[in-house]
Amino acid sequence: MDNLLFRPITINGLTLPNRIVRSATNEYMTDDDDYVTDRQAALYEELARGGVGLIVTGHSYVKEGGKASKRQAAIYDDRFVPAYKRLLERLRPYDTKIMLQISHAGRQTKPNICGSTPVAPSPVADKTTGIMPRELGPEEIADIVKSFGQAARRARVAGFDGIQIHAAHGYLISEFLSPYTNRRKDEWGGSVENRARFALDVLRECRKQTGNDYPMFVKLQTDDFVEGGLNVEDSAVVARMLEGAGIDAIETSGGIVESFPAACRTGIDSPEKEGFFLSNAAKIRKAVSVPIIAVGGIRSVGVMESIISDKKADLISMSRPFIREPDLVDKLRKGVSTTAACISCNQCWHPHGIRCGQLQKESSVGDA
Numbered sequence: 001m002d003n004l005l006f007r008p009i010t011i012n013g014l015t016l017p018n019r020i021v022r023s024a025t026n027e028y029m030t031d032d033d034d035y036v037t038d039r040q041a042a043l044y045e046e047l048a049r050g051g052v053g054l055i056v057t058g059h060s061y062v063k064e065g066g067k068a069s070k071r072q073a074a075i076y077d078d079r080f081v082p083a084y085k086r087l088l089e090r091l092r093p094y095d096t097k098i099m100l101q102i103s104h105a106g107r108q109t110k111p112n113i114c115g116s117t118p119v120a121p122s123p124v125a126d127k128t129t130g131i132m133p134r135e136l137g138p139e140e141i142a143d144i145v146k147s148f149g150q151a152a153r154r155a156r157v158a159g160f161d162g163i164q165i166h167a168a169h170g171y172l173i174s175e176f177l178s179p180y181t182n183r184r185k186d187e188w189g190g191s192v193e194n195r196a197r198f199a200l201d202v203l204r205e206c207r208k209q210t211g212n213d214y215p216m217f218v219k220l221q222t223d224d225f226v227e228g229g230l231n232v233e234d235s236a237v238v239a240r241m242l243e244g245a246g247i248d249a250i251e252t253s254g255g256i257v258e259s260f261p262a263a264c265r266t267g268i269d270s271p272e273k274e275g276f277f278l279s280n281a282a283k284i285r286k287a288v289s290v291p292i293i294a295v296g297g298i299r300s301v302g303v304m305e306s307i308i309s310d311k312k313a314d315l316i317s318m319s320r321p322f323i324r325e326p327d328l329v330d331k332l333r334k335g336v337s338t339t340a341a342c343i344s345c346n347q348c349w350h351p352h353g354i355r356c357g358q359l360q361k362e363s364s365v366g367d368a
């Protein structure tokens, strides 16, 4: 089928068999010590069998203290590498590529999860928890930058096809980007160039540890959806700086925990409601020449194709639809369906493993 969605694309030497990406999705499926499990591997294998072009893993935390949730995968030590290697073995027979998303939770966590007082660019309490984070000092910032680099190195050693740096959704890198969470008066705060310093240092350190030939994407915050937060104009400046420092592709997202569900809007039930970050994606695409990955409520083939043909983005990324239908890409390719069955109800979060709450409800009808 000569369809825009099923044309391969090569980015920094990595050929993706089609334009559809499984957006990073924390699966909440690790064991008690934060190692990836066979259950996660089985899920990725199902996605690969279903023909998705690229899987981005759920965010793996790069440093103790940077853990965002229970059952989140870790990559802060070499001892985590063999479990990732085993997981990647399962994907060998397929064309699907896979990238590790790496993150630090910053202020969006709790002491009982990350083991200490959450850290942030500035002491701005999280309104959802009331927790006041501790401001990071210059040496600690440098240390976290190093941790990202080590995580990238481990990703390459494990055999991932590349990494995606998580600079969205109010976690540490996006906290530095945002004037809402970054009130610093030193070289990491104030101007957009200063706020971008941490993201750029992370990218450069990851490059140093893996080389220029290693595919490196970023999930970039384009709007916080809070008063005084990051906006798309600043984000476009950051995108240009990241491009200058060697990023290979940019996935454009938005929203922080305080503005939830801005990142995962509910009730996407018509083409008009699809692609809720598309205007931002298009603005970022105009600012840079690296490929743009659109995410956020994209559901139907018509919308997906028009995103690419109208040059708003180069790839299409989805999260929740794949929780319901891991074989969605195959269904779209064969024409079995033209839209995802996902109703965007946000019932997919579960502390012991993502699953489609709607499917569960449907299958239990008549059980009594």
Ligand SMILES: Cc1cc2nc3c(=O)[nH]c(=O)nc-3n(C[C@H](O)[C@H](O)[C@H](O)COP(=O)(O)O)c2cc1C
Pocket (backbone or CB within 6 Å): 023, 024, 025, 026, 027, 057, 058, 059, 101, 166, 168, 169, 219, 253, 263, 264, 265, 295, 296, 297, 298, 317, 318, 319, 320, 321, 348, 349, 354
């Ligand atoms: C259960 C769940 C876990 C998520 N985990 C992550 C994550 O680890 N990293 C990330 O960047 N985004 C994460 N997201 C956000 C998605 O990648 C995506 O940006 C968002 O869901 C909007 O896309 P969609 O409408 O296709 O679901 C998660 C979303 C869901 C539903």
